[in-house]
Amino acid sequence: MEALRKQVSDVAGEGDEVVANENKKIKLSSEVEVKRTSVSVHENISSFENFHLTKILNQNSSTKSIFVEGRFGNDIRPAVILLEKTSFVDEAIKKMLCKDMTVKQQFHNDIYGSYEGFPSAEFNGVKTTIIHPATEKHIQKYSSHPAYLVQETPEVYKNVIEPHIQSQQFSMQWVYNILDHKSEADRIVFEDKDPILGFILLPDLKWDMKHIDNLYLVAICHRKDLHSLRDLTADHLQLLKSISEKGKQNIAKKFNIPEKQLRVYVHYQPSYYHFHVHFTALSFDAPGSHVERAHLLDMVIQNIQMVPDYYQKATLVYAMRENDPLYTKLQEANVL
Amino acid sequence: MEALRKQVSDVAGEGDEVVANENKKIKLSSEVEVKRTSVSVHENISSFENFHLTKILNQNSSTKSIFVEGRFGNDIRPAVILLEKTSFVDEAIKKMLCKDMTVKQQFHNDIYGSYEGFPSAEFNGVKTTIIHPATEKHIQKYSSHPAYLVQETPEVYKNVIEPHIQSQQFSMQWVYNILDHKSEADRIVFEDKDPILGFILLPDLKWDMKHIDNLYLVAICHRKDLHSLRDLTADHLQLLKSISEKGKQNIAKKFNIPEKQLRVYVHYQPSYYHFHVHFTALSFDAPGSHVERAHLLDMVIQNIQMVPDYYQKATLVYAMRENDPLYTKLQEANVL
Incomplete structure (x- = not known):
């Protein structure tokens, strides 16, 4: 539940x-x-x-x-x-265009012309x-909840986000159920059982598991002490590389998609504070794959290699919706 | 050619x-x-x-x-x-719905009904x-082509991308026309004329200039020696900060959108090799705002502050389509 x-x-x-x-x-x-x-x-x-x-x-x-x-x-x-x-229907496009559509020119410049087209009623x-x-x-x-970009300094993380994470810890039971094979055991695509380097790979519930072009899986690490990107240091490079490599290999093998067509990234803010990695098809305009929330795992690894405490000292930028409980807390801290 | x-x-x-x-x-x-x-x-x-x-x-x-x-x-x-x-126009929706639109029921179930609506011609x-x-x-x-992720090391940049950029230089005339006010001068939203720190801000042609929720502007820098993200070093921090700050301020003022609702980023690979910055509304699912192509300007600034030659030594990851001429060159270099 x-x-x-x-x-x-x-x-x-x-x-x-x-x-x-x-x-x-x-x-x-x-x-x-x-x-x-x-x-x-x-x-x-x-x-x-x-x-x-x-x-x-x-x-x-x-x-x-x-x-x-x-x-x-x-x-x-x-x-x-x-x-x-x-959306336009392939089969109907010929009829829509050639038989019925009128156009009104807005402007043209050399070979390029911009028009407003008016298909006949049946296509509208x-x-x-x-x-x-x-x-x-x-x-x-169905109401909109506007989002704003947050600049989260290490201080804001310490004062606002860390207490928030602590308050969420009791709600991690569903993750632990997966890790303990108490839930969704039949959905596991791959598991590395190592308590430090291990993880469970399974389809995200948003994926219908039918279409490769909206493929979506998640790797959840076994260790329970990593909450998010903010916790990652040089100590975790082996874990991150292992999730990246084994995750891609197993998805490629099982779902017949080239490894180079997999977008592998973490969210910040994540939607739950137990470290996990997203794998989506590159062809999929996946929710949360935009630059204001997604961090490519390869870049995360590289940033840590360049600056071991990169994610402890960085100011992280992300979008926050007005209806998010964190929104008010960030507002109180004058970040929004 | x-x-x-x-x-x-x-x-x-x-x-x-x-x-x-x-x-x-x-x-x-x-x-x-x-x-x-x-x-x-x-x-x-x-x-x-x-x-x-x-x-x-x-x-x-x-x-x-x-x-x-x-x-x-x-x-x-x-x-x-x-x-x-x-897209639907807020101001016109009342007229579209209440005065003119007919509906044909497909089915209904309890309080939910599914219909095909037919607005009158002017809304189509x-x-x-x-x-x-x-x-x-x-x-x-405009044909569809599958994409793959590239890991571009500094060596690949030097051996494949740099020669590619050199071969493109003569096709920058349209950019210079904008910078010299020979084209699109009437579209300029803001200009800082400084030859080193200056830039021109103007709406991207993809923006209809009517809807704030798909707002899209571009800042094109005046200096001609910066080709892309790869060229940025600590020498350019002042330019980057100026584009970020003045760009956001002017867009916020002119188009009445909060600065915190602006997504400010560069593309790598860019579509042309004269340094420019994209400004889109956060609410807009803008093409090219995904993590495999977009780099938030704030993070770029920060990376350079942490590691002055970050973009010269990083391995950059991006999506590359099969029909891109760079694709073949990267394949020849065994990167794809």
């Missing part, structure tokens, strides 16, 4: 990404909460004619999606609307999800 | 990402290469009526974009068409870039 809680928080950490299809997770609760006092909007809606927009909850211009809150007609119960532009469908009546939980879930 | 060919492929390193607006980098060369034997399609196009689709080059279902190759009418010269769905514009006539280089550039 605790493991589950952690994992849910991990997913929530992904923030702005489109979570439109994750509704299932809160379905049971909403069934209990919502009184069915009147007919659902789903029974007869054909347009948004009588929809009153209350608020834009979130917007993502890279995935072309927007989440809004509003009400239908006189119904006082709120609705959450999730809109997402659809927008994926639309209506949640009605929606609860406060739905509204929170 | 050879250098040009390489540079085009460098850009292709971003692969699946939408790079529709980086055309400028190959502009000069294409002017030389393409014989203007007939009128450009840009002179009078208003639809794709006479377009013949040859091939789908690449597709990205997360950014909702597709790149295709084809021909217009009897013109034997190929065209490359880049299509990308546009597709960002369309037409490159015509396109060269084989353009076609290669």
Whole structure:
């Protein structure tokens, strides 16, 4: 159960990404909460004619999606609307382009021209999800929580992060269950049982284990005294190299992907404070693989080789969301 | 000409990402290469009526974009068409939803309903870039190509990358045009004219300049002797700090975004070898902001402060696509 809680928080950490299809997770609760006092909007809606927009909850211009809150007609119960532009369909592109699409030129320069294209109506469908009546939980879930970059000096680490890590230690049981083969033993891809240099490699729960192009595994080290990147010194080089090499070898062998197509990195901040390493397919635009959170293991090893106490003296930079419990603590320390 | 060919492929390193607006980098060369034997399609196009689709080059279902190759009418010269769905505009969403959008139900279950929405025509514009006539280089550039991680030692840099950079130098004219105010002078957001510490800050062509959540600007330094991250030493700390500080300040002021929401980084490999710095909104899942290509400027500064020749002695790790001319050279050097 605790493991589950952690994992849910991990997913929530992904923030702005489109979570439109994750509704299932809160379905049971909403069934209990919502009184069915009147007919659902789903029974007869054909347009948004009588929809009153209350608020834009979130917007993502890279995935072309927007989440809004509003009400239908006189119904006082709120609705959450999730809109997402659809991707182009290979099979339909010829018809869309050649038969129907008009273009309006914005400018051209030499061989390059910028236009606004207008496909005919059938190609303009927008994926639309209506949640009605929606609860406060739905509204929170689809709201944006802006992130800010933190400059974490060694002092901030000592004064804010270290006490935070201590307060989290009781919640590591789900990790220990994996290390002790009490949970998820059937999912282990590889294990090195050495108590100092050993680790367990297993698929991340975000991976469907079907598609190589979104491959995602995690290596969790056996030793319990390493909380994060901040703890790593020259003493741990052998462990880090071993995780890198054996991890890549075993993933390559088992899932038939070249080692050079594996992105191997740690998160800072991590989502739990027991040292672990992420392995994702390079082709996968993995959440948390951006430069404001990910640190390539090869670079970590190299930094420590150049400066043995690199991660004790560095100011580390990372993104922190307003709804993260650490956010308030960092704010109190005047870092945000 | 050879250098040009390489540079085009460098850009292709971003692969699946939408790079529709980086055309400028190959502009000069294409002017030389393409014989203007007939009128450009840009002179009078208003639809794709006479377009013949040859091939789908690449597709990205997360950014909702597709790149295709084809021909217009009897013109034997190929065209490359880049299509990308546009993101929702906050200001227009109320009008789009409440006044005009019809919905067709696919299914509903309890409070959740799945629909296809049809906004009225004005909201269905597709960002369309037409490159015509396109060269084989353009076609290669927008085709999909798998990537592999490279470990670039200082020796590999010296033997493979440095000669590559030398061969590219004559293709920097478009950068010099910006620095000399011969091009894009009206787009300059800020300029520090100092020949050593100065730079020009302007919007990246990928930014639509409408949405703050995909904000993207670039700072291009005035001095011409810095090619990339590899050249940076303690001598450049003042330049780097100045770009970071003044860049953030001016963007924050002009575009009303907190400085702490700006991701400031350099690419390695860069797509052109004149030192420049990227500024993107933290909320923007910007192409090239992943850990296998981006280096936070704050961390670069810090690494140099810890180890003045950090970037001369580091082994740098980055993703390299099969279609990049550097790929073959790195393969010949046994790095891939």
